[in-house]
Amino acid sequence: MILVLTTFVFSIASALLPFLPIEVYIVGAASSDRGFAEALVLGAAAGAGATIGKIIWYEAARRGIDSAWAQKKLSKPKVRASYEKWTERMRGRPWYGVAIMFVAATLGVPPLLAMAAVGGILKMPLWAFVPAVFVGRTIRFTALFLGVDLALH
Template sequence: MIAVLTAAVVGLLSAFLPFTPAEPYLLAAVATAGTPPVALGVAAAAGQTAGKTLIFLGTRGAIRSPWLRRRLTRHTPTGPTPAGRWGTALARPRAAGTRLVAVLERPRQTTGVLLVSAVTGFPPLLATSVYLARTPLRPVAFAATCLLGRTIRFVAIALTPRLVGY
């Protein structure tokens, strides 16, 4: 029971601190303590979903803040974009980023991209959570999709030691 609660706490912390991933904890808890992998995976997913939802809602509140809107419109940089060697070297990543942003702008695609991000980690779920805060995605849909994706990911990772015979 303590391992399951700890998995939820580790999941919550890893939502805010990317350098403390939940995956190593899940592997260690299953391999050493013999804790049920599904319970650990669901607990870590719930903790991380709670954290990512707080990030989503906090970003949404900050984006809609009148103070921040005034600041951003007052200090918007203008002028030519950098060219030359660095400008051409950055063209491909910018084009890929532009395509990803275009997909995220479509409401039907938003939950799909969120689900892929939650399961695979690409694009990073932290970045996806922040970006999606500016879309009309409802918080309940965000939390449900994030929980589903993270549950799939964490349960699969927690089952790994049993699958390899550890």
């Protein structure tokens, strides 16, 4: 139980601070023999923590887009055009954003930290953002736990 809680807390910190890679933590945590069920529980704990951390980035960007600084940046025609293009792509098509966010959460390409901010800036619905990030991160981290266990044993 301590390992699950530690994994959850570390994954929140890792999601907020990019210099704390959760993957390095997982390699260390997965070094003892674990079965599929424990890897899934640890992967879900890491996925939940990462989702909480990315929600913070999402909300900061969502609220920050209305700031004077952001509005000054958006006053530049090229930046405004790009913002409007992506806003239009997202409008009425939440599954488009879900697919991109899921790929970022699962594969790390594009980087999820950047995509969480983009999701907030474009005001992606939170009901679409949260499950895409949670499921993608849980798959990624469970696979890492299982992969390390398989490689070591």
